[in-house]
Amino acid sequence: MAILLVPGFMADETLWNDMLPALERFGPIVHADLRHDTSVEAMARRVLETAPPAFLLVGFSMGGYVARAIARQAPDRVRALVLVATSTRPDTPSLQKRKGAIGAAAPSIAFSGLSRVAVASSLHPKQRDNEAMIERVRAMGVRLGGEVFRRQSMLDRPGDLERSHEIRCPTLVVAAAQDRLRSIEEAREMAAAIPGAVLEVVEDSGHMIPIEAPQRLLEIVVPWLAAQER
Template identity: 85%
Template sequence: MALLLVPGFMADETLWDDMLPALARFGPVVHADLRHDTSVEAMARRVLATAPPSFLLVGFSMGGYVARAIARQAPARVRALVLIATSTRGDTAALQKRKGAIASAAPSIAFSGLSRTAVATSLHPDRRDDDALIERIRAMGTRLGGEVFRRQSMLDRPGDLERSGEIRCPTLVVAAAQDQLRSMEEAREMAAAIPCATLAVIEDTGHMIPIEAPRRLLDVIVSWLAAHTAG
């Protein structure tokens, strides 16, 4: 069995570095490529085109939208689904306004990575002065570059709560108790809408759980995956 990992907005495969040794027990790890497409559904199709015949699926933040699309497009191939710090809600008015500003910006403007302020806001309050952590997150965005930033920033994330019943595989929803980007309410409504989903809450971490609290995230994911892949 393979494990397919789907990163979030302006995150690359290094998002999972602290977790890979423990996750490798479930089989080969495959990283989804979200750099090229302009819709969630297109991202899902690209991932499926090169994915193993069947796999365990883990999606973080924006990657949670893509992971759910993958589960809908190829339900027979997804053995289990883990959704981390994500939502089924569509874009807010504030995000739509931000997209408009990005669309109107000159393409020639140099991209220097996500701002320190933007990254710090996504973290637990106690970690917002952690320079090493902030720079690690910013480095992912810098490696992906300006074209990917523009493409992912303009991505339409339609709400898919009403399609939650189409997900038939065992599902774990993981929320961060101090997430300033995705609320507990969003996590609860997602877990309630997906048939037989389980909700787990990780304390003392902000939105970037795979980097802020990898060990606690592993404690939750590994035991749940082991229980749902036995036999």
């Protein structure tokens, strides 16, 4: 069985580096490519074109929206679903306004990665001066580049709470206790809406759980995935 990892906004495959040795026990690791498309559904279709016939699926943040779309589009191929630091809620009006401003910006404007302030806001407050961690997050955006930044910034994330009943595979929802981007309330409503979903909370972490608290995330995800294989 393969395990398909779906990253979040302006994150690449290195998001999962600290978790790969433990996840490899479940089979080959496959990384979703979210660089090219302008809708969640199109991203999901592209991922499915090259994905294995059957797989375990893990989606982080924006990747959680894509992972749920994958589970809806190919229910017979997804054996289990893990949703990390994500939501079923649509973009807020303020976020839509910011996206419009980004879309109106000239494509020629140089992109040098997410700002230090933006990255720090996604981390636990205790990590606000952790330069190595901040730079690791920023470096992912630099590698992806300006075109991907504009494309992903303009991505419409419609709410899909009302479609949660369409997800029929075993589902684990993981939230961070100190996530300033996605609240525990969002995780609770998502877990309550997906049939049979289980909710777990990672303490002492901000939004970037795979980087901030990879071992604690593994302590939740690995036993749960192992139980789905029985």
